[in-house]
Amino acid sequence: MKTRVSVLGLGRMGAALARALIKAGHPSTVWNRSPDKAQPLAALGATVAATVRDAISASDVIIVNVTDCAASQALLRDPKVAETLRGKLIVELSSGTPREAREAARWMETQGALYLDGAILATPDIIGSAAATILVSGPLAAFTAHQETLATLGAVSHVGEDPGTAAALEAVGLSQLWGGLFAALQAIAIAEAEGIPLATLERQWKEGVPVIEGLVADLIKRASGKRFTADAETLSTVGVHAHALRHLADISRIHNLDPGLTRTYESRFERAIAAGHLEDDFAAMTQFTRAAPEAAPKAAGGTRPSAHT
Ligand code: NAP
Numbered sequence: 001m002k003t004r005v006s007v008l009g010l011g012r013m014g015a016a017l018a019r020a021l022i023k024a025g026h027p028s029t030v031w032n033r034s035p036d037k038a039q040p041l042a043a044l045g046a047t048v049a050a051t052v053r054d055a056i057s058a059s060d061v062i063i064v065n066v067t068d069c070a071a072s073q074a075l076l077r078d079p080k081v082a083e084t085l086r087g088k089l090i091v092e093l094s095s096g097t098p099r100e101a102r103e104a105a106r107w108m109e110t111q112g113a114l115y116l117d118g119a120i121l122a123t124p125d126i127i128g129s130a131a132a133t134i135l136v137s138g139p140l141a142a143f144t145a146h147q148e149t150l151a152t153l154g155a156v157s158h159v160g161e162d163p164g165t166a167a168a169l170e171a172v173g174l175s176q177l178w179g180g181l182f183a184a185l186q187a188i189a190i191a192e193a194e195g196i197p198l199a200t201l202e203r204q205w206k207e208g209v210p211v212i213e214g215l216v217a218d219l220i221k222r223a224s225g226k227r228f229t230a231d232a233e234t235l236s237t238v239g240v241h242a243h244a245l246r247h248l249a250d251i252s253r254i255h256n257l258d259p260g261l262t263r264t265y266e267s268r269f270e271r272a273i274a275a276g277h278l279e280d281d282f283a284a285m286t287q288f289t290r291a292a293p294e295a296a297p298k299a300a301g302g303t304r305p306s307a308h309t
Helices: 014-023 037-046 052-058 069-076 096-111 140-145 147-153 165-193 198-225 238-253 260-274 282-288
Strands: 005-008 028-031 061-062 089-092 114-121 132-135 153-162
Touching: 005 014, 005 052, 014 037, 014 061, 014 089, 014 147, 028 037, 028 052, 028 140, 037 238, 061 069, 069 089, 069 096, 089 096, 096 114, 096 165, 114 140, 114 165, 132 147, 132 165, 140 153, 147 153, 153 165, 165 198, 165 238, 198 282, 238 260, 238 282
Parallel strands: 005 028, 005 061, 061 089, 089 114, 132 153
Antiparallel strands: 114 132
């Protein structure tokens, strides 16, 4: 007999999660604030709960997927709902921060519920397939007990006992996502301003991917070992990057592009160079991501005075 599962929240993602569970044969109960979204799932065999309380009472595993963690907590902390949580496993798949996840986990414990906080690094169309990466954190025993059920949603992995870890790794994924997408916006604007066909841009972009992947892998390796001083393996120094950035800043100015993006890069380089890292490996830049300049520590061995900015 497959585990009974309830899904709270049937937006684009929640409906995809529910469909995967129904398809895998889990007796599924669904609830959504706007009841009309439950009808297609009822047609697939789900039981539609009239209230959150009914949905939680129907199953041992409760998957929550609403807009964010705050909306989810507002639903679950309703006193009439909270009294149904004892003995349940709540799998929170709404986006939130590590702090919210830890706070939710503490509160769930006071209610006698088990809690896993998750991050979906996938789009609704691939939910239920091995391509859908889902990270969860919280008690390993709770994950292990329901691993088979959770695996129907995608490639679900347990990333730590600290309930905040999945949300923290989601933030890592968002940094990667928007780093790439905002860079692409800048690239498209330059190509259009220079009359370059976007098909040409796309070809060049793809060719650049392995180079950037290599640079990122090297950066991570050097950051792990705090190897900031340039050596024989250094691919490029802070100074070389800072110099090349002038070309991007110039072309952006010429075409009246929002200077915010290049200004951010410039100010990071200025801080690093002022602190003596001109000739250090680019990995020295990892020390200049915090807001307060005075918080930036000195590099190990990378304190030469700057030759120029
Ligand atoms: P969506 O289509 O906009 O659906 C939002 C859902 O949240 C709806 O079911 C909505 O109910 C419900 N909701 C919002 N506020 C609520 C409240 N105060 N009380 C009760 N229900 C409330 O969004 P989505 O794309 O499914 O995203 C849901 C979650 O998955 C988000 O945390 C998102 O970050 C995460 N996620 C989404 C994707 C994606 O590609 N879509 C990928 C990764 C993660 P109504 O129908 O009544 O409005």
